[in-house]
Amino acid sequence: MTNFDFHDLGNIGPRFTWCNNKEGASQIWERLDRCILNSAALQKIPKAVTRHLVRVASDHSPIAFKIDEKKKDFGDEGMILQRKIIRTLKELFFWSKNKFKDLNKMKEELKKKILDLQHKEAVGIDWSVDDLLLLRSKIDELNVTLRRLSTWWNQRAKARWHEEGDVNSKLFHNFTTARRNGNRVNQIKDMNNKIQVEEDKIEEIFIHYFEAKWKARDCELSSWPEIFENKKCNIEKFTALTSEFSVNEL
Incomplete structure (x- = not known):
């Protein structure tokens, strides 16, 4: 596979x-x-x-x-806003992909223009200094476009092969799609040990989990020892505890 x-x-x-x-x-x-x-x-x-x-x-x-289905917004205003933000992020993601397609189109057009100029240079008919400068300019644009494509795929793949000299875009492409597919959460069990597969339900389970995890708690301190006035830190000890570490202490 x-x-x-x-x-x-x-x-x-x-x-x-x-x-x-x-x-x-x-x-x-x-x-x-x-x-x-x-x-x-x-x-x-x-x-x-x-x-x-x-x-x-x-x-x-x-x-x-x-295949993904479009859903209408529901719930309170906060949840509706959150879903709209998620959809915006998705639109930005596909916008980025379209920019990548534009780079591919630009690459092919530059290659065709360079090939035409090189053919004109080889024939030697009506070849001028301006044509030579144009050829060098197009070659420079092509190199820049290729570097942009390589950087785009390297960032998408989050791989280190690019640092070692491998600029195979197809390799980055396959690595990116496989990583994105493997990181997606398709189903999760709720508090009743029931499997939920809808995106809204999965999101709700995560929200409830972290809200319960980080909510404020009432602590029972009745069994803790009492702090007497004479056992509190004095100014000298407090200053020593809050002061910066010295080089000797480190």
């Missing part, structure tokens, strides 16, 4: 897709069925996901291929 640029989408629902329908120690569960896409398909449908359905007429689970 890696050699031929195919990536597993992951799944929602039961972990396995096949069972031998036996009981006890003879029962076998496996994930035999998968949905895989190449990098080009992942670029067009980045939110694609597969769902394992209920086994009824076969010992294999049917697989449903789901």
Whole structure:
């Protein structure tokens, strides 16, 4: 799969897709069925996901291929604003991808222009100093565009191969799409141990978790020893504790 640029989408629902329908120690569960896409398909449908359905007429689970759906805003004003911000970030992401496409288009146009000028130079007819300067200018523009493309893919892949001299954009492309797909959370269990697969539900579970984690708590201090006036730090000790470390202390 890696050699031929195919990536597993992951799944929602039961972990396995096949069972031998036996009981006890003879029962076998496996994930035999998968949905895989190449990098080009992942670029067009980045939110694609597969769902394992209920086994009824076969010992294999049917697989449903789901593409992202548009949803209307609901909830309070804060949640609506948050969803709009998320959609804006997505639009900026695709805008960045379109800028990358413009760089590719610019690269091809520059290569064609350079080829025409070099052909004119080889023939030697009507070749002038201005044509020579134009050729050098186009070559310089092409080199800049290639560096911009390489930087774009290097940033998207978050890999260090570029530092070692590898500027293979296809390699960065495959690395980026696979990493993004692997980091996506497709399903999560809620407080009732029920699996939730909708994005809004997953987001709500995370919000509730961290709100409960960082909420203010009432501490019971009745069993702690009392602090008497004569046991408090005096000014001298307080100054020593709050002063900066010296070189000797370090």
